[in-house]
Amino acid sequence: MLNKKYNPAESEKKWQEYWQNNDIYKYENDSDKETFSIDTPPPTISGSLHIGHIFSYTQAEIIARFQRMLGKEVFYPFGFDDNGLPTERLVEKEQNARAVSMPRSEFIDKCLLTTKKYEEEFKKLWLSMGFSVDWSLQYETINPMVRKISQKAFLDMARASKAYIKESPVLWCTTCQTSIAQAELESAEKEATFNYIPFMVDGEELIVATTRPELLYGCVCLFINPSDERYLKYIGKNAVVPLYNYEIPILSDENASLEKGTGIVMCATFGDITDVEWYEKHKLPYRKVIESNGRVADNVPLISGLTVFSAREKIIEILKSKNLLKKSEVITHTVSIHERCGKPIEIIPSKQWYIDILSERERYLEAADEINWYPASMKNRYITWVENLKWDWCISRQRYFGIPFPLWYCSKCGKVIFAKEEELPVNPLESKPSSECTCGSTTFTPETAVFDTWATSSLTPLINSKWNTEKDITKKLLPMGMRTQAHEIIRTWAFYTIVRSLFHTGQLPWKDIMVCGFVLAKKGEKISKSKNNAASSPNELIQKHSADALRYWAAGAKLGTDTMFSEDELKTSKRFLTKLWNAANFCIIQLQDYNGMLPKELMPIDSWIIEKVKILGKTAEEYLNHYEIGLAKHEIDEFFWNDFCDNYLEIVKDRLYKPEIHGKEERISAQYALYNTLLELLKLYAVYVPFITEEIYQSFYRKFEKSISIHKLQWNMKADTNNEDILSFGENIKKLIGEVRRYKSERNLSLKEKINILNISIPEKQVNYLQKTLRDIKACTWAEEIKYSISYQCDVDIK
Known part of the structure; x- marks a missing residue:
């Protein structure tokens, strides 16, 4: 029997250790079972985990358990994204130091120590949440195997000219001191000032409005929309830049806005992405203003050496003093910021490595239709x-x-020298090419840049399958069964993984993608590590409420939707966990003398509950195959609370208590139904609340079922045939019992108050079932007498 009260703190710790010690979730590569593989997001080492991680990772973990209980061999690894800018920023924050202020090797050592600490913390949390991960498959994106795979993948792309180097305008974060990709941009509404400044054209003032007057020295052109009749006469002429007094051309372009400012647009190198597009389209010259450190270049008169913001303030003061500021107006406009630090980005020319994605845009769009998106609406985000x-x-x-x-780069001829594959992984700062350059030089300059962290994490399917290593299992794993991730990284992780997989393997990375929502700290603001805006830590919540309670909550949301916590x-x-424990305890007490005996005949209401749980299993499976964990849980909950607890247990209670009245065989029938229905319920709930279901299973079922864990069992009670008559009968009995309860409630009568006569109308083909159930109904309703008649539908009259 179970203890009177469930103790989650004691139970959860016990079963964590039990599952680990018995390899309950170990992936068997040699198994002849069908493999279901999961591409799990390696959490970024950028701070402590929060309730948002519990929310999304738990939803995916439920799918892992579900697929395992379908009888599949589940490949469920976990990794840690422990290199790159987010980790560096965390280390700088914790050490209260900047990477540039210490030797590179010393900073890397600090990063390694920090990532190890957080990875241990993360793993401990996932274990405490009962995640059914095979930890022997763990990887880190900085470890030697991953470095080798990442470098090998890059070399393959470079040799195919899919990866290339060029000097061109690049998105640049002056705060993080690095180039960034388009996918790392976010938009933010910022307050700014439109400054109206006169450019001279043939002795006439041409007023131009700009929010970035500090870029006047970088102005290379004015643009007018060819349909703007106000200014057509100026197209083709030259204008003089105020303060700096040099001439620039006035050109036409259809992308010049007629409504914004005065309708004349200043193009400077570079104020925004449109400036870059015009620079390349019209082959404009480059005039340097902003340095990579976010300060104005030394050669810029009036404002050299100042930060962008200070330079803007000073240039406005100078314009005012020379009567060159005609007016100013405060506006709110959209600016591009770096997602990692939230600061506005600049655009500066720089030599960088790129992966070609624009030339195969159509193939990437086709891929969207070849992948199953859950929920389906998320595909539109990818396409957009x-x-x-x-x-x-x-x-x-x-x-x-x-x-x-x-x-490396040859110091003599500049040729790019790639490492040989057998030398990987390599650090060009610590080694040299194994052979001389084709020009005969043996002097080389190492590349000092590192890969964008997405360039490695986009390879997780290849990392999981140990691509191009001695343990390569790509043929067995790819495409993987499912990718789980949040919706805000569709543009990065999902897209980049599709790009890399199509190139390196010629196939899609996975069949299904499960997109989870966020937990919001408040309306419109997601909980995040960087903002530290979670009220309580996951560990505190587990200690206070239990892991199963958190899991049950996380499973309730509709897939892909954000939620408050x-x-x-x-x-x-907690109310549910208590109910499950108490219901199981009642059943187990009634099963103490049950040894698996088969009844000679199942009583109708026992047949009904068994048939209902079969149908429930089928329904839940259909929902979970479409990753609708919340809808599946709702169906299971409805059955548990309504059909099983509120109705079935109440109907059979007297028969279990009093075999001398109802009959010994009738009691065995109830016991058989109890045993099997509760077991199937526990298996259904095991994917959601693994600890309490294991505790109940081990306390009673283990000695009968033999499996060392409930999580090794399968969902196998599927409805082969639909017994409509018995199902309809059960629903009719529920209806009449409900009517009796309502009758007593409306009259403020106790449920145990006797009623004189219960008149039941029932379809003719259910009369036989009713006759066999009369004693159950009398005991449940406290009816002194039951009369029944034939009718096309069930009805009840109480006297």
């Missing part, structure tokens, strides 16, 4: 992103803690 791509993917970062590019919501979870 691909259709609006403007830049190839910049994969080089001017940082320190990352996977280095495996290459309040600890009050866990009251529902």
Whole structure:
């Protein structure tokens, strides 16, 4: 029997250790079972985990358990994205130091120590949540195997000219001191000032409005829309730049806005992405203003050496003093910011490595239709992103803690010297090419940039399958069964993984993609590690409420939708856990003398509950095959609370208690139904609340079922035939019992108050079932007498 009260703290710790010690979730590569593989997001080492991680990772973990209980061999690895800018920023914050202020090797050592600490913390949390991960498959994106795979993948792309180097305008974060990719941009509404400044054209003032007057020295052209009749006469002429007094051309372009400012647009190198497009389209000259450190270049008169913001303030003061500021107006406009630090980006020319993505845009759009998206609406986000791509993917970062590019440059002729495959992984800062350059030189300059972290994490299907190593299992795993991720990284992780997989393997990375929502700290603001805006840590919540309670809560949301979190919501979870424990305890008490005996004949209401749980299993499976964990849980909950607890247990209770009245065989029938229905319920709930279901299973079922864990069992009670008559009969009995309860409630009568006569109308083909159920009904309703008649539908009259 179970203890009177369930102790989650004791139970959860016990079963964590039991599952680990008995390899309950170990992936068997040699198994002849069908493999279901999961591409799990390696959490970025950028701070502590929060309730948002619990929410999304738990939803995916439920799918892992579900697929395992379908009898599949589940490949469920976990990794840690522990290199790149997010980790560096965390280390700088914790050490209160900047990477540039210490030797590179010293900073990398600090990064390694920090990532190890957080990885241990993350793993401990996932274990405490009962995640059914095979930890022997763990990887880190900085470890030697992953470095080798990442470098090998880059070399393959470079040799195919899919990865290339060029000097061109690049998105640049002056705060993080590195180039970034288009996918790392976010938009933010910022307050700015439109400054109206006169450019002179043939002695006449031409007023131009700009929010970036500090770029006047970088102005290379004015643009007018060819349909703007106000200014057509100026097209083809030259204008004089105020303060700096040099001439620039006035050109026409249809992308010049007629409504914005005065309708005349200043093009400077570079104020925004449109400036870059005009620079390339019209082959304009480059005039340098902003340096990579975010300060104005030394050669710029009036404002050299100042930060962008200070330069803007000073140039406005100078314009005012010379009567060159005609007016100013405050506006709110959209600016591009770096997602990692939230600061506005600049655009500066730089030599960077890119992966060509623009040339195969159509193939990437086709891929969207070849993958199953859950929910389906998320496919539109992917398509919108691909259709609006403007830049190839910049994969080089001017940082320190990352996977280095495996290459050098010949100091004599400038040729790129790639490392040999057998030498990987390599660090060009610590080694040299194994042979001389084709020009005969033996002097080389190492590449100091490192890969963008997405350039490695986009390879997770290849990392999981140990691509191009001695343990390569790509043929067995790819395409993987499912990718799980949040919706905000569709443009990065999902898209980049599709790009890399199509190139390296010629096939899609996975069949299905499960897109989870966020937990919001408040309306419109997601909980995040960087903002540290979660009220309680996951560990505190587990200790206070239990892992099963958190899991049950996380499973309730509709897939892909964001949700708010309040600890009050866990009251529902705890109420459920208590109900499950008490219902199981009741059943087990009634099964103490049951040894698996088969009844000579199943009583109708026992047949009904068994048939209902079969149908429930089928329904839940259909929902979970479409990743609708919340809808599946709702169906299971409805059955558990309504059919099983509120009705079935109440109907058979007297028969279990009093075999001398109802009959010994009738009691065995109830026991058989109890045993099997509860077991199937536990198996259904095991994917959601693994700890309490294991505790109940081990306390009673283990000695009968023999499996060492409930999580090794399968969902196998599927409805082969639909017994409509018995199902209809059960629903009719539920209806009449409900009517009796309502009758007593409306009269403020106790449910145990006797009623004189219960008149039941029932379809003719259910009369036989009713006759066999009369004693159950009398006991449940406290009816002194039951009369029944034939009718096309069930009805009840109480006297």
